[in-house]
Amino acid sequence: MSLHLQGLPARTFSGVTYGVVGLVAAITIVANLSQRPNLYAIPAVGSSNWLGSWWGSFKYLMNARNVIQEGYEKYKSAPFKVAEPNRWTVILSSREHVEELAKSNELSFVEAINDQIQIEYSLGHGVHHNPYHASVIRLNLTRNLEVLYPHIRDEIVTSFTDLLDLSENEWKSVPAFSIIQKIVCRTTNRAFTGLPLCRDPDWIDLNIRCTVDMIAGGVIIGLFPKFMRPLAARLLTRVPQCIRRGAKLLGPIIEERQEYLDEYGTEWDDKPNDFLSWLMDEAEGAELTVDRLTRRILVSNFAAIHTTSNGFTQALFYLAANPQYIPPLREEVEGIVQKEGWSKSAVGKMRKVDSFLKECLRFEGVLFASLPRKALKDFTFSDGTFVPKGTLIAAAAVSIHHNKDVYENPDIFEPFRFAGMHDEDGSRSKHQCTSTSADFLPFGHGRQACPGRFFATNELKLMLAHVVVTYDVKLQDNETYPPSWHIGSFISANSHAKVLFRNRID
Numbered sequence: 001m002s003l004h005l006q007g008l009p010a011r012t013f014s015g016v017t018y019g020v021v022g023l024v025a026a027i028t029i030v031a032n033l034s035q036r037p038n039l040y041a042i043p044a045v046g047s048s049n050w051l052g053s054w055w056g057s058f059k060y061l062m063n064a065r066n067v068i069q070e071g072y073e074k075y076k077s078a079p080f081k082v083a084e085p086n087r088w089t090v091i092l093s094s095r096e097h098v099e100e101l102a103k104s105n106e107l108s109f110v111e112a113i114n115d116q117i118q119i120e121y122s123l124g125h126g127v128h129h130n131p132y133h134a135s136v137i138r139l140n141l142t143r144n145l146e147v148l149y150p151h152i153r154d155e156i157v158t159s160f161t162d163l164l165d166l167s168e169n170e171w172k173s174v175p176a177f178s179i180i181q182k183i184v185c186r187t188t189n190r191a192f193t194g195l196p197l198c199r200d201p202d203w204i205d206l207n208i209r210c211t212v213d214m215i216a217g218g219v220i221i222g223l224f225p226k227f228m229r230p231l232a233a234r235l236l237t238r239v240p241q242c243i244r245r246g247a248k249l250l251g252p253i254i255e256e257r258q259e260y261l262d263e264y265g266t267e268w269d270d271k272p273n274d275f276l277s278w279l280m281d282e283a284e285g286a287e288l289t290v291d292r293l294t295r296r297i298l299v300s301n302f303a304a305i306h307t308t309s310n311g312f313t314q315a316l317f318y319l320a321a322n323p324q325y326i327p328p329l330r331e332e333v334e335g336i337v338q339k340e341g342w343s344k345s346a347v348g349k350m351r352k353v354d355s356f357l358k359e360c361l362r363f364e365g366v367l368f369a370s371l372p373r374k375a376l377k378d379f380t381f382s383d384g385t386f387v388p389k390g391t392l393i394a395a396a397a398v399s400i401h402h403n404k405d406v407y408e409n410p411d412i413f414e415p416f417r418f419a420g421m422h423d424e425d426g427s428r429s430k431h432q433c434t435s436t437s438a439d440f441l442p443f444g445h446g447r448q449a450c451p452g453r454f455f456a457t458n459e460l461k462l463m464l465a466h467v468v469v470t471y472d473v474k475l476q477d478n479e480t481y482p483p484s485w486h487i488g489s490f491i492s493a494n495s496h497a498k499v500l501f502r503n504r505i506d
């Protein structure tokens with residue numbers, strides 16, 4: 001994947017090992033192919049025969065956007081399928097289908113993700129089958145945003161200052177993606193585990209690296225038949241090292257808090273108000289060990305860091321490529337902050353900041369095929385479209401985001417297109433970045449939408465607001481928006497491109 005594969009297992013394997021792994025993988029892929037759900041009634045983009053679908057899966061890997069767009073235009077609102085290396089994915093485009101996809105509990109997001117990155121084997125049965133950390137994020141983290149605000153803001157300010165390390169009024173060129181990853185990691189972990197761990201370079205390095213290790217590990221594990229996967233996870237991926245390294249850093253903190261918990265119950269003076277605390281309050285039985293809690297924190301970082309860094313880096317590129325958008329953003333942020341200071345309610349009023357980020361997510365996004373779901377049983381949509389148990393399904397997110405019947409001038413980046421929009425009752429709830437719909441899918445939609453989207457969007461807005469009032473930004477002379485990288489359905493901000501920062505001078 002585009003996610004910097006230098007993180008692949010560093011151990012060197014002999015040719016024999018590679019040969020054996022390759023053979024097992026080839027047998028597994030062929031075995032999986034013969035068990036693919038029967039999808040004959042759904043038309044394919046490209047050829048649907050055995051050999052043709054191999055070629056199709058190669059095209060999808062290299063250019064998913066065009067493959068999906070071809071199906072989107074050819075089949076209009078009807079479902080179609082695209083080939084991936086060892087399966088078909090059914091792609092939906094109509095509002096009705098997407099709403100049904102989002103509503104159903106028989107179509108599972110976690111099972112679809114597990115198919116791709118094998119969390120069940122890399123991080124363990126509990127993380128996959130009892131994802132209580134996700135409800136702690138959805139409920140407790142979201143509800144505590146206001147309390148966490150000053151801390152998150154403080155971490156954003158200090159991490160930009162530390163990591164940019166600017167001198168007086170000089171322009172400095174920095175590798176945007178890697179700096180943003182560190183800032184996002186620090187900020188997120190200020191809320192997850194608090195100070196001082198969130199600033200520990202070892203902890204930051206570990207969490208950024210682990211994201212890659214988990215994805216690469218998932219791909220490797222997925223090459224093996226089910227009964228060999230636990231062994232493959234242990235021997236051929238770096239995830240066990242991630243967990244051990246994480247447990248070493250988190251262990252002393254967890255143990256200290258555990259002593260207080262044992263002594264005083266869930267309430268004591270100066271109890272840290274962070275994700276780890278709430279996790280420990282909610283954890284039951286065997287989940288309350290250093291090892292298990294570490295896995296929860298790692299998987300939450302996994303879900304948070306790449307997605308948020310990706311979104312912010314793209315926004316930063318748009319800003320640097322179009323500095324004319326800086327003054328209106330600045331004016332908005334300063335006007336609000338002068339009256340109210342930095343608070344959750346103040347940031348809630350920053351419509352242009354919200355719209356700018358939403359437009360970046362619409363224009364670029366994270367996945368060409370968003371809302372991944374796996375059918376837990378045979379499923380029939382209300383128009384009669386039938387998908388058998390085991391089918392992977394997704395929505396044609398980027399095609400929908402660029403459909404002229406859905407958005408005016410869809411191929412033009414209009415950063416403030418959502419800023420003036422109101423609902424009939426005068427509220428803005430439907431037009432904010434956090435509100436998902438069948439027309440806006442970066443966070444998924446429905447019951448299984450991203451549980452961290454309120455936290456993530458607030459973090460993104462605070463970061464953008466901070467950048468526009470504190471810095472001038474631009475690209476190198478004559479450079480234009482650095483194109484994102486694509487592999488399969490994944491979209492990643494360009495990780496080589498640089499952005500110039502300077503302390504704001506006017």
Ligand SMILES: *[C@@H]1O[C@H](CO)[C@@H](O)[C@H](O)[C@H]1NC(C)=O
Nearest residue numbers: 136139140277278279281282
């Ligand atoms: C998390 O939120 C739920 C739902 O409001 C609540 O019942 C629970 O006590 C909260 N947990 C913690 C640790 O605050």
Ligand SMILES: *[C@@H]1O[C@H](CO)[C@@H](O)[C@H](O)[C@H]1NC(C)=O
Nearest residue numbers: 474475476477478479480500
């Ligand atoms: C940028 O483009 C202009 C006009 O095309 C050219 O004169 C100038 O040398 C270029 N600058 C750089 C740094 O490449």
